[in-house]
Amino acid sequence: MKLLVILFLLVCVLVPCLAITSSKKEAGPQTVLILLGAPGAGKGTQAVRLSEKYGLPQIATGDLFRENLKNETEIGRKAKTYMEKGELVPDEVVLEMLFQRLSQKDCRKGYILDGVPRTIPQAEILQNYLTHSHADVTVLSLEVPDSMILERIAGRLSCEKCGAPYHLLASPPKKSGVCDRCNGPLIQRKDDTPEVIGERLKAFHLQTEPLKEYYQKKGHLVMIDGTVSKQETIAQIDKVLSTTPLFN
Ligand code: ADP
Ligand code: ZN
Numbered sequence: 001m002k003l004l005v006i007l008f009l010l011v012c013v014l015v016p017c018l019a020i021t022s023s024k025k026e027a028g029p030q031t032v033l034i035l036l037g038a039p040g041a042g043k044g045t046q047a048v049r050l051s052e053k054y055g056l057p058q059i060a061t062g063d064l065f066r067e068n069l070k071n072e073t074e075i076g077r078k079a080k081t082y083m084e085k086g087e088l089v090p091d092e093v094v095l096e097m098l099f100q101r102l103s104q105k106d107c108r109k110g111y112i113l114d115g116v117p118r119t120i121p122q123a124e125i126l127q128n129y130l131t132h133s134h135a136d137v138t139v140l141s142l143e144v145p146d147s148m149i150l151e152r153i154a155g156r157l158s159c160e161k162c163g164a165p166y167h168l169l170a171s172p173p174k175k176s177g178v179c180d181r182c183n184g185p186l187i188q189r190k191d192d193t194p195e196v197i198g199e200r201l202k203a204f205h206l207q208t209e210p211l212k213e214y215y216q217k218k219g220h221l222v223m224i225d226g227t228v229s230k231q232e233t234i235a236q237i238d239k240v241l242s243t244t245p246l247f248n
Pocket of ligand 2: 159160161162163164179180181182183184
Protein backbone atom coordinates (compact mmCIF):
# COMPACT_ATOMS: atom_id res chain seq x y z
CA MET A 1 0.00 0.00 0.00
CA LYS A 2 2.76 2.45 1.03
CA LEU A 3 4.58 1.70 -2.20
CA LEU A 4 1.47 2.49 -4.19
CA VAL A 5 1.12 5.88 -2.48
CA ILE A 6 4.78 6.71 -3.21
CA LEU A 7 4.37 5.68 -6.81
CA PHE A 8 1.23 7.79 -7.11
CA LEU A 9 3.04 10.85 -5.70
CA LEU A 10 5.95 10.29 -8.05
CA VAL A 11 3.70 10.30 -11.08
CA CYS A 12 1.55 13.21 -9.95
CA VAL A 13 4.24 15.57 -8.61
CA LEU A 14 7.63 14.64 -9.96
CA VAL A 15 6.75 14.06 -13.61
CA PRO A 16 5.01 17.42 -14.16
CA CYS A 17 7.87 19.18 -12.29
CA LEU A 18 10.48 17.58 -14.55
CA ALA A 19 8.44 18.48 -17.62
CA ILE A 20 8.22 22.13 -16.53
CA THR A 21 11.96 22.30 -15.77
CA SER A 22 12.98 20.80 -19.09
CA SER A 23 10.58 22.97 -21.09
CA LYS A 24 11.99 26.06 -19.35
CA LYS A 25 15.50 25.05 -20.37
CA GLU A 26 14.46 24.71 -24.01
CA ALA A 27 12.53 27.95 -24.04
CA GLY A 28 15.34 30.54 -23.71
CA PRO A 29 14.43 34.20 -23.17
CA GLN A 30 10.82 35.18 -23.76
CA THR A 31 9.94 37.95 -26.17
CA VAL A 32 7.38 40.27 -24.61
CA LEU A 33 5.86 43.23 -26.35
CA ILE A 34 3.70 45.67 -24.37
CA LEU A 35 1.40 48.07 -26.19
CA LEU A 36 0.49 51.27 -24.36
CA GLY A 37 -1.91 53.91 -25.59
CA ALA A 38 -5.26 55.59 -25.07
CA PRO A 39 -8.45 53.74 -25.99
CA GLY A 40 -8.75 53.89 -29.76
CA ALA A 41 -5.06 54.66 -30.27
CA GLY A 42 -4.64 51.57 -32.43
CA LYS A 43 -3.20 49.04 -29.96
CA GLY A 44 -5.59 46.28 -31.03
CA THR A 45 -4.95 46.74 -34.74
CA GLN A 46 -1.17 46.58 -34.22
CA ALA A 47 -1.42 43.70 -31.75
CA VAL A 48 -3.38 41.53 -34.19
CA ARG A 49 -0.88 42.26 -36.98
CA LEU A 50 2.22 41.71 -34.83
CA SER A 51 0.76 38.51 -33.40
CA GLU A 52 0.42 37.08 -36.91
CA LYS A 53 3.83 38.38 -38.02
CA TYR A 54 5.83 37.02 -35.09
CA GLY A 55 3.68 34.02 -34.14
CA LEU A 56 3.19 35.30 -30.58
CA PRO A 57 -0.25 35.22 -28.89
CA GLN A 58 -2.07 38.53 -28.44
CA ILE A 59 -3.32 38.96 -24.91
CA ALA A 60 -5.95 41.70 -24.77
CA THR A 61 -7.42 42.03 -21.28
CA GLY A 62 -10.41 43.97 -22.68
CA ASP A 63 -11.24 41.01 -24.97
CA LEU A 64 -10.72 38.54 -22.12
CA PHE A 65 -13.10 40.53 -19.93
CA ARG A 66 -15.70 40.72 -22.71
CA GLU A 67 -15.44 36.95 -23.15
CA ASN A 68 -15.92 36.47 -19.39
CA LEU A 69 -18.96 38.79 -19.47
CA LYS A 70 -20.50 36.81 -22.31
CA ASN A 71 -19.91 33.51 -20.52
CA GLU A 72 -21.18 34.99 -17.24
CA THR A 73 -18.15 33.83 -15.26
CA GLU A 74 -17.15 35.03 -11.78
CA ILE A 75 -14.48 37.29 -13.32
CA GLY A 76 -17.07 38.69 -15.73
CA ARG A 77 -19.41 39.42 -12.84
CA LYS A 78 -16.63 41.27 -10.97
CA ALA A 79 -15.64 43.36 -14.02
CA LYS A 80 -19.10 44.28 -15.38
CA THR A 81 -19.97 47.52 -13.55
CA TYR A 82 -16.48 48.98 -13.97
CA MET A 83 -16.43 48.27 -17.70
CA GLU A 84 -19.89 49.75 -18.25
CA LYS A 85 -18.80 52.98 -16.57
CA GLY A 86 -15.47 53.13 -18.42
CA GLU A 87 -13.51 52.70 -15.18
CA LEU A 88 -10.61 50.33 -14.65
CA VAL A 89 -11.34 46.90 -13.21
CA PRO A 90 -9.56 46.41 -9.82
CA ASP A 91 -5.96 45.24 -10.14
CA GLU A 92 -6.46 41.92 -8.34
CA VAL A 93 -9.18 40.84 -10.78
CA VAL A 94 -7.05 41.86 -13.80
CA LEU A 95 -3.96 40.10 -12.45
CA GLU A 96 -5.78 36.87 -11.61
CA MET A 97 -7.12 36.68 -15.17
CA LEU A 98 -3.80 37.73 -16.71
CA PHE A 99 -1.66 35.14 -14.93
CA GLN A 100 -4.18 32.41 -15.70
CA ARG A 101 -3.69 33.27 -19.37
CA LEU A 102 0.12 33.65 -19.20
CA SER A 103 0.46 30.17 -17.68
CA GLN A 104 -0.91 28.59 -20.84
CA LYS A 105 1.41 26.72 -23.15
CA ASP A 106 1.23 29.10 -26.12
CA CYS A 107 2.84 31.87 -24.01
CA ARG A 108 6.07 29.95 -23.47
CA LYS A 109 8.07 31.75 -26.19
CA GLY A 110 6.54 35.14 -25.47
CA TYR A 111 3.40 37.21 -26.01
CA ILE A 112 1.98 40.59 -26.93
CA LEU A 113 0.17 42.46 -24.16
CA ASP A 114 -2.60 44.74 -25.40
CA GLY A 115 -4.29 46.79 -22.69
CA VAL A 116 -2.30 45.50 -19.74
CA PRO A 117 -0.59 46.71 -17.59
CA ARG A 118 -2.78 49.75 -17.10
CA THR A 119 -1.76 50.84 -13.59
CA ILE A 120 1.56 51.09 -11.72
CA PRO A 121 0.70 48.17 -9.34
CA GLN A 122 -0.16 45.98 -12.37
CA ALA A 123 3.18 46.94 -13.98
CA GLU A 124 5.14 46.18 -10.81
CA ILE A 125 3.64 42.73 -10.31
CA LEU A 126 4.07 41.92 -13.98
CA GLN A 127 7.69 43.11 -13.78
CA ASN A 128 8.43 40.52 -11.08
CA TYR A 129 7.06 37.80 -13.30
CA LEU A 130 8.97 39.08 -16.37
CA THR A 131 12.24 39.16 -14.42
CA HIS A 132 11.74 35.57 -13.31
CA SER A 133 10.94 34.37 -16.82
CA HIS A 134 13.99 36.22 -18.26
CA ALA A 135 11.80 38.16 -20.65
CA ASP A 136 13.15 40.59 -23.20
CA VAL A 137 10.67 43.48 -22.97
CA THR A 138 9.82 46.18 -25.51
CA VAL A 139 7.12 48.75 -24.75
CA LEU A 140 5.54 50.63 -27.64
CA SER A 141 3.56 53.74 -26.71
CA LEU A 142 1.09 54.77 -29.42
CA GLU A 143 0.76 58.54 -29.10
CA VAL A 144 -2.60 59.99 -30.15
CA PRO A 145 -4.18 63.21 -28.77
CA ASP A 146 -7.67 63.04 -27.21
CA SER A 147 -9.19 65.18 -29.98
CA MET A 148 -8.40 62.42 -32.48
CA ILE A 149 -9.56 59.58 -30.23
CA LEU A 150 -13.22 60.62 -30.23
CA GLU A 151 -13.52 60.73 -34.01
CA ARG A 152 -11.71 57.41 -34.34
CA ILE A 153 -13.90 55.57 -31.86
CA ALA A 154 -17.07 56.86 -33.52
CA GLY A 155 -16.52 54.59 -36.55
CA ARG A 156 -15.01 51.67 -34.69
CA LEU A 157 -16.26 48.11 -35.03
CA SER A 158 -14.89 44.86 -33.69
CA CYS A 159 -15.43 41.18 -34.33
CA GLU A 160 -17.72 39.59 -31.76
CA LYS A 161 -15.92 36.27 -32.13
CA CYS A 162 -12.17 37.06 -32.29
CA GLY A 163 -12.00 40.74 -31.26
CA ALA A 164 -10.26 41.92 -34.46
CA PRO A 165 -10.71 45.70 -34.80
CA TYR A 166 -12.08 47.58 -37.83
CA HIS A 167 -13.01 51.16 -38.72
CA LEU A 168 -15.79 52.14 -41.10
CA LEU A 169 -13.52 54.66 -42.88
CA ALA A 170 -9.91 53.89 -41.97
CA SER A 171 -9.89 50.07 -42.16
CA PRO A 172 -13.21 48.67 -43.35
CA PRO A 173 -13.68 44.88 -43.60
CA LYS A 174 -13.64 43.32 -47.08
CA LYS A 175 -17.30 42.35 -46.68
CA SER A 176 -19.56 44.73 -44.78
CA GLY A 177 -20.39 43.52 -41.26
CA VAL A 178 -18.19 40.39 -41.49
CA CYS A 179 -14.73 39.74 -40.00
CA ASP A 180 -11.92 39.15 -42.55
CA ARG A 181 -10.16 36.81 -40.14
CA CYS A 182 -12.89 34.48 -38.89
CA ASN A 183 -16.17 35.46 -40.62
CA GLY A 184 -17.61 36.48 -37.24
CA PRO A 185 -20.18 39.32 -36.99
CA LEU A 186 -18.89 42.89 -36.52
CA ILE A 187 -20.41 44.88 -33.68
CA GLN A 188 -20.04 48.26 -32.03
CA ARG A 189 -18.89 48.03 -28.42
CA LYS A 190 -21.32 49.11 -25.72
CA ASP A 191 -18.65 51.29 -24.08
CA ASP A 192 -17.91 53.19 -27.30
CA THR A 193 -20.41 55.97 -26.46
CA PRO A 194 -19.16 59.59 -26.00
CA GLU A 195 -19.82 59.61 -22.20
CA VAL A 196 -18.08 56.31 -21.52
CA ILE A 197 -15.17 57.22 -23.83
CA GLY A 198 -14.69 60.39 -21.76
CA GLU A 199 -14.37 58.27 -18.61
CA ARG A 200 -11.97 55.84 -20.32
CA LEU A 201 -9.76 58.73 -21.44
CA LYS A 202 -9.76 60.11 -17.90
CA ALA A 203 -8.71 56.72 -16.52
CA PHE A 204 -5.99 56.52 -19.18
CA HIS A 205 -4.43 59.88 -18.34
CA LEU A 206 -4.66 59.41 -14.60
CA GLN A 207 -3.77 55.75 -14.14
CA THR A 208 -2.07 54.46 -17.30
CA GLU A 209 0.00 57.37 -18.60
CA PRO A 210 2.41 57.26 -15.62
CA LEU A 211 3.55 53.87 -17.00
CA LYS A 212 5.42 55.72 -19.75
CA GLU A 213 7.83 57.16 -17.20
CA TYR A 214 8.03 53.78 -15.43
CA TYR A 215 9.15 52.01 -18.61
CA GLN A 216 11.30 54.89 -19.80
CA LYS A 217 13.39 54.57 -16.62
CA LYS A 218 13.85 50.87 -17.38
CA GLY A 219 14.96 51.70 -20.94
CA HIS A 220 12.05 49.74 -22.46
CA LEU A 221 9.93 52.58 -23.86
CA VAL A 222 9.66 53.49 -27.53
CA MET A 223 7.30 56.30 -28.58
CA ILE A 224 5.33 55.79 -31.78
CA ASP A 225 3.42 58.57 -33.55
CA GLY A 226 -0.08 57.12 -33.76
CA THR A 227 -1.68 60.11 -35.51
CA VAL A 228 -0.47 59.08 -38.97
CA SER A 229 -2.01 56.47 -41.30
CA LYS A 230 -2.13 52.79 -40.36
CA GLN A 231 0.61 52.04 -42.93
CA GLU A 232 2.89 54.77 -41.55
CA THR A 233 2.35 53.51 -37.99
CA ILE A 234 3.23 50.00 -39.14
CA ALA A 235 6.41 51.31 -40.79
CA GLN A 236 7.56 53.03 -37.57
CA ILE A 237 6.92 49.93 -35.45
CA ASP A 238 8.62 47.57 -37.91
CA LYS A 239 11.66 49.84 -38.00
CA VAL A 240 11.94 49.75 -34.20
CA LEU A 241 11.50 45.98 -34.01
CA SER A 242 13.97 45.34 -36.84
CA THR A 243 16.73 46.56 -34.53
CA THR A 244 15.55 44.35 -31.64
CA PRO A 245 17.44 41.02 -31.87
CA LEU A 246 14.60 38.81 -30.60
CA PHE A 247 12.28 40.00 -33.37
CA ASN A 248 14.66 38.88 -36.13
P1 ADP B 1 -9.81 50.34 -24.68
O1 ADP B 1 -10.34 50.48 -26.07
O2 ADP B 1 -10.37 51.36 -23.74
O3 ADP B 1 -8.32 50.24 -24.65
P2 ADP B 1 -10.18 47.56 -23.77
O4 ADP B 1 -10.96 46.73 -24.71
O5 ADP B 1 -8.73 47.33 -23.69
O6 ADP B 1 -10.53 49.06 -24.12
O7 ADP B 1 -10.81 47.43 -22.28
C1 ADP B 1 -12.19 47.59 -22.03
C2 ADP B 1 -12.43 47.76 -20.54
O8 ADP B 1 -11.95 46.61 -19.83
C3 ADP B 1 -11.69 48.93 -19.89
O9 ADP B 1 -12.41 50.13 -20.02
C4 ADP B 1 -11.59 48.45 -18.44
O10 ADP B 1 -12.82 48.61 -17.75
C5 ADP B 1 -11.36 46.96 -18.59
N1 ADP B 1 -9.90 46.64 -18.63
C6 ADP B 1 -9.23 46.05 -19.65
N2 ADP B 1 -7.92 45.89 -19.34
C7 ADP B 1 -7.76 46.37 -18.09
C8 ADP B 1 -6.66 46.50 -17.21
N3 ADP B 1 -5.43 46.09 -17.56
N4 ADP B 1 -6.87 47.06 -15.99
C9 ADP B 1 -8.09 47.47 -15.62
N5 ADP B 1 -9.17 47.39 -16.39
C10 ADP B 1 -9.03 46.85 -17.62
ZN1 ZN C 1 -13.11 37.67 -36.20
